[in-house]
Amino acid sequence: MTNKKARISLVGAGPGDKDLITVKGLKALQSADVVLYDALVSPELLEEMPADAIKLFVGKRAGVKCKKQEEINLLLVQSAFEFGHAVRLKGGDPFVFGRGYEEKAYAESFGLPVEIVPGISSSISVPLLQGVPVTSRGMSESFWVLTGSTRAHQLSKDIDLAMQSSATIVILMGIRKLPLIVQMLQDGGKQETPIMVVQSGSTKEEKCVLGDSTDILQQVKENQIATPGIIVIGEVVRTHQLFVKEKVLTEWNQ
Numbered sequence: 662m663t664n665k666k667a668r669i670s671l672v673g674a675g676p677g678d679k680d681l682i683t684v685k686g687l688k689a690l691q692s693a694d695v696v697l698y699d700a701l702v703s704p705e706l707l708e709e710m711p712a713d714a715i716k717l718f719v720g721k722r723a724g725v726k727c728k729k730q731e732e733i734n735l736l737l738v739q740s741a742f743e744f745g746h747a748v749r750l751k752g753g754d755p756f757v758f759g760r761g762y763e764e765k766a767y768a769e770s771f772g773l774p775v776e777i778v779p780g781i782s783s784s785i786s787v788p789l790l791q792g793v794p795v796t797s798r799g800m801s802e803s804f805w806v807l808t809g810s811t812r813a814h815q816l817s818k819d820i821d822l823a824m825q826s827s828a829t830i831v832i833l834m835g836i837r838k839l840p841l842i843v844q845m846l847q848d849g850g851k852q853e854t855p856i857m858v859v860q861s862g863s864t865k866e867e868k869c870v871l872g873d874s875t876d877i878l879q880q881v882k883e884n885q886i887a888t889p890g891i892i893v894i895g896e897v898v899r900t901h902q903l904f905v906k907e908k909v910l911t912e913w914n915q
Contacts, residue, residue: 665694665745669737669768671761673754673780676787678863679703686778694745697737701752701889703864715744730760734767741773754780758808758833782806784831787862788893791869793901795829800896803828809835809842809892816841824849829895836860836890839881846874846894855898860890871903 670689675681682690690696690706693714698707700720707716717740719733728736741747755761755777765775784806788795795804805823809816809832816838823830824845835842839858846854856877860868870880880886898904 667741668746668774668776669741670746670748670776670778671755671765672748672750672778673759673782674699674702674706674750674752675781676753676783676790676863677701677703677861679706679709681781681786681863682706683778683780686780689748689776689778690750692746693748695740695743696748696750697733697740698750699752702750706750715740730763734764737764738768738771738773741768742771751780752783754782757782757784757806783862783891784833787859787891788831788857788897790863791857791859791901793857793893793897795831795893795897797897797900800900801827801829804831804895805829806831806833807835808833809838821845821849824851824894827896829893829897832892832894834889835892836881836886836888839892840878842892842894843874843878854894855896855904857893857898857901858886858890859893860886860888862891871898871901 672686672689687709690709693710695715695717696710697717697719719728719736737747737749749764751759751761753759768775785795796802805828807817807819807823811817820832820842832842846852852874855871855873858870858877858881868884868886870884870886872880
């Protein structure tokens with residue numbers, strides 16, 4: 662048991678690029694006694710920790726065995742009491758499908774002070790890094806951010822609701838459900854609505870494919886797109902430079 666005051670920081674690490682963590686998040690990491698980090702956190706970011714700080718990997722990935730959320734909650738609290746300043750480093754933003762609120766509530770039930778450090782969510786930043794805005798005047802007035810897999814591992818029913826609007830749709834953790842999503846677009850008469858799929862956005866492993874419901878599955882297969890990734894659906898995808906170049910070439914040939 663340490664003599665240091667037990668406390669917790671819930672820190673968003675951003676979409677993947679280590680430089681996209683906030684200054685406040687970096688300061689928290691640099692003052693940590695122990696860091697519990699996710700699979701989506703850049704290994705380079707961990708180099709910012711003090712040399713004597715303890716690293717605990719508690720990452721979760723689709724199809725890979727991992728600690729249950731209840732175990733992570735307990736380990737976080739135990740780490741704070743044992744070592745002092747415990748930083749929970751989570752990809753993106755802790756409260757955007759990151760279960761950060763559950764960890765906060767559990768820690769506070771033990772009387773631990775919890776500081777929340779927001780992170781840059783991949784739902785907005787990854788499209789932006791591709792030059793695609795989630796909203797644009799005359800094209801999209803709003804956007805939905807949805808999970809591709811619910812607690813029951815089913816496709817969220819909210820996706821169907823979103824498709825009935827003209828809003829941009831951003832789906833996180835939905836790569837494995839892409840065939841179902843494509844079918845929903847086709848059933849809804851939106852076969853030509855543009856789709857962008859980005860794997861490992863903002864990192865060296867980044868891949869991006871574009872298409873619509875008629876060819877996006879083939880594009881994903883040919884380019885070996887895998888998790889982690891996001892799906893963006895809507896007219897704003899036409900602002901991507903590859904769509905723009907294609908349009909220019911088509912008009913030139915005409």
